[in-house]
Amino acid sequence: MDLYAENILDHYRNPRNRGEGNGASMTGNEVNPSCGDELTVHLWIENGMLIKLEWEGTGCAISQAGMSILSEELIGKSVDEVLALKKDDVYALLGVPIGPRRYKCALLCLHTVKNAFAPQSWLKTVEIDGE
Amino acid sequence: MGLDITKIRQEFPILDNNTLVYLDSAATAQKPKIVLDAMNSYYCTSNANVHRGMHSLAEKATIAYEEARKAAAAFIGAAPQEIVFTRGCTESINLIAKSWGSANLRNNDVVALSLLEHHSNIVPWQQLSSEVKWIGIDDAGHVNMEGLDAILKEGNVKLISITGLSNVLGTMTPLQEIIQKAHNAGALVSVDAAQLIVHKKIDVKELDCDFFSFSGHKLYGPTGIGVLYAKQELLEAMPPFLGGGSMIGEVTTEGFTCADIPQKFEAGTPPITEAVGLCAAIDWLSQFDWTDIAKHEQALMTYAIEQLKSIEGLHLLSQLPIGCLSFTIPGIHPHDLTDMIGQKNICLRAGHHCTMPLHKHLGISASTRMSFAIYNTKDDIDRCIVAMNDAINTLTL
Incomplete structure (x- = not known):
């Protein structure tokens, strides 16, 4: 299956939940220095629930579409559910084959969200996991 | 005397079936059979x-x-x-x-x-x-x-x-x-x-x-x-x-x-x-004359620059390059571009090319590079440009 499947291109061209995050409860960001992809996510938390999410960023189609797709999935989830998300969940959401060339792009959204809760803690575990 | 590029290409097993467009020799060159x-x-x-x-x-x-x-x-x-x-x-x-x-x-x-x-x-x-x-x-x-x-x-x-x-x-x-x-x-x-x-x-x-x-x-x-x-x-x-x-x-x-x-x-x-x-x-x-090599590679360079300029917004990062050239296209990430054309067996390099201080100086995080070797032809460039235009259309449609 093509990496640039229609749903990826659709989210890249028409990203969902983009916004500057005014009044958000917390913000996280992450950069992928090797390609310059960049994401910032703003979260609104109420009673342990993620009730709203906005994000900003620049980068390749995979990183940007990934954040857009993940944003739709996360809204309405409990904080515990958000924190329990794993890389395989992101791969499943994207629904396209993510090889060694692009896994950093695909997982940037997850790093960014986790960083909002605990900066940098997630990054290390992913890097140890490798591809 | 000039180079017989058709004959030279025949010496490279990887170019055998003529489906590969390899414009990434600055990363590593292909090897002739004799090596x-x-x-x-x-x-x-x-x-x-x-x-x-x-x-x-x-x-x-x-x-x-x-x-x-x-x-x-x-x-x-x-x-x-x-x-x-x-x-x-x-x-x-x-x-x-x-x-x-x-x-x-x-x-x-x-x-x-x-x-x-x-x-x-x-x-x-x-x-x-x-x-x-x-x-x-x-x-x-x-x-x-x-x-x-x-x-x-x-x-x-x-x-x-x-x-x-x-x-x-x-x-x-x-x-x-x-x-x-x-x-x-x-x-x-x-x-x-x-x-x-x-x-x-x-x-x-x-x-x-x-x-x-x-x-x-x-x-x-x-x-x-x-x-x-x-x-x-x-x-x-x-x-x-x-x-x-x-x-x-x-x-x-x-x-x-x-x-x-x-x-x-x-x-x-x-x-x-x-x-x-x-x-x-x-x-x-x-066995080849350096002047012939330079002439061949510069002709490819001149032709590539001409063709690339037809792509809207494409920005060349230098003037009068030798061996390789790099560019950016607004709104198109180099990794998307090269991944998409790569699926058609066309090889360009994307990223910071191990030169992060240079890219920071240029105010960009990544670029796309096209590089030339003795075995490249104008046909390689033509096929690359067609694929690039397709990729750009897909990404921006």
Whole structure:
């Protein structure tokens, strides 16, 4: 299956939940220095629930579409559910084959969200996991 | 006389079925069959360790390895004992830094680098306690010579380590002038020739550079072999790099003495087969005239620039490039572009090309690079441009 499947291109061209995050409860960001992809996510938390999410960023189609797709999935989830998300969940959401060339792009959204809760803690575990 | 590109292409097995468009030779060049055959034949008929056994096979291997050294030396106008085989250009530069640098550079000493440098000609110098100063570039991508003068004037510059040809912008540095200025100021010069070596005839004695490094694999040879040239008196004074077999004169329970140059810098079993391959690559390339190579590659460059300019918004990062050119297209990430055209067997490089300081200076995080070799044709460029336009349409539709 093509990496640039229609749903990826659709989210890249028409990203969902983009916004500057005014009044958000917390913000996280992450950069992928090797390609310059960049994401910032703003979260609104109420009673342990993620009730709203906005994000900003620049980068390749995979990183940007990934954040857009993940944003739709996360809204309405409990904080515990958000924190329990794993890389395989992101791969499943994207629904396209993510090889060694692009896994950093695909997982940037997850790093960014986790960083909002605990900066940098997630990054290390992913890097140890490798591809 | 001109080059017969059709015939040349037939010598490259990977280009056999004519479906591959390979415009990424600045990353690594494809290999002619004669190089692969030489390596295979060495393994089949001559494989033994070098400088060790007394048996005839070991002698055969040693002769093959030392013939490669002579070929590499002749290729750049050096003497064989001034040629150290390494695992690649990166290791060559690291050898200079770890051996010459550690022995000669003190805290207040300065190593001057240009903003064009590849990480392999940056990090080894940053690992030392001496200071690194940066020579800027102008808008066309050429080294700022006034900047160089100013740094030399500030004093304490012990070494200028500089590329001969940028692996991103394709701009050449005026090596002769830089070397002269450096020597007048009492500084040595190390040339990173990873890119330059395959595009221009080099004579290290004429250049009068002190160190000169390149890899085999960008020269139509195998990976895993590099060359370090250094002036004989420098090599003789430098401490050894890695310790082990071959690099010693004598080892006792108290210590060791060093072998003569160049063995002093070649600890362990060297890349023998790769040296044989490099030798074959040098022989193969030497049948062509450098003027013909340059003419062919420049014609491709001119044609590519013309075609690329038809793409809306495309921005070339330099003017008058040689060997490679790089560009950005607004709204199109280089990784998406090269991934998509890559699916059609068209190879361009994307990213920061191991030159993050250069990309930061240019105000971009990544670019796309197209590079040319002796086997490329205008048809390669045409097919690449068609695929690029398709990818751009898909991404922006």
